[in-house]
Amino acid sequence: MTAxxxxxxxxxxxxxxxxxxxxxxxxxxxxxxxxxxxxxxGSVRNQIVHMISADDTWFSxxxxxxxxxxxxxxxxxxxxxxxxxxxxxxxxMREYLGALRDEMLLDKPFExxxxxxxxxxxxxxxxxxxxxxxxxVLRVLHDLGVDTTSQDYIFYVxxxx
Numbered sequence: 500m501t502a503x504x505x506x507x508x509x510x511x512x513x514x515x516x517x518x519x520x521x522x523x524x525x526x527x528x529x530x531x532x533x534x535x536x537x538x539x540x541g542s543v544r545n546q547i548v549h550m551i552s553a554d555d556t557w558f559s560x561x562x563x564x565x566x567x568x569x570x571x572x573x574x575x576x577x578x579x580x581x582x583x584x585x586x587x588x589x590x591x592m593r594e595y596l597g598a599l600r601d602e603m604l605l606d607k608p609f610e611x612x613x614x615x616x617x618x619x620x621x622x623x624x625x626x627x628x629x630x631x632x633x634x635x636v637l638r639v640l641h642d643l644g645v646d647t648t649s650q651d652y653i654f655y656v657x658x659x660x
Contacts, residue, residue, distance in 0.1 A: 502599040505622050509596055511655045512626045513589055516550070519633055520585075523640050523647060525578065531643050532578065539635045541572075546639065547581060548572040550632045555588045557625050558595055560609055561618060 500508075524532065524543060533542050540549045552570040559567055575581045604619040630650065637647045 500604070500619060502596075502601050502604065505599060505604075505619070506596050508626055508652075509592065509622075510659075511652055512629050513593075514655060514659075515633060515650050516585075516589075516629065519636060519650070520547075520582070523637075523645055527640075527643070527645075533576075534643070536639050536642070538639060539632070543636055543639055543643075544575060544581070545572040546632055546636045547585075548575055550629055551581070551585050551588050553628055553632075554592060554625060557621055558588075558592050560613070561621060562591075562595055563608060 524547070527543065531543070533544050536542055540546045548570050549572070552567075556566050556569070559565065570584075575584070599618075604617065604622075606618045607614060607616060608618065609616055609621075630652075633650050637650065640647050
């Protein structure tokens, strides 16, 4: 893969995050949004905050910074605050991706247990992680009675070709 291919793949990731947020999460009542669920990270809110936290953690490492502490979902009662925070994380991710060059993909920027991970592996992991948790959010939404749709990458390709 090339840096341009990764930027395209992240455009998909960002677009699907926003689609699920705007179409399915914004219309939820507050009670549905924070409803305790015995699945993965729990409530829709908890899942979303986990996704944001994981993205921020991995990209902080890619930028050479310290891994931040995981975000506490309870600190995010307000969806506007979550969206604002998420927008900031996405912007920092886009800035990193905008500066990404093909030769950087083989770099190994981490230490410790992640020392053998190349940039390209982390970049694939982050999108795969997002897809996994969007699927979990969609499952919780389905259980709440929301009629959801597919998040398949190929449909994004067809729509944006």
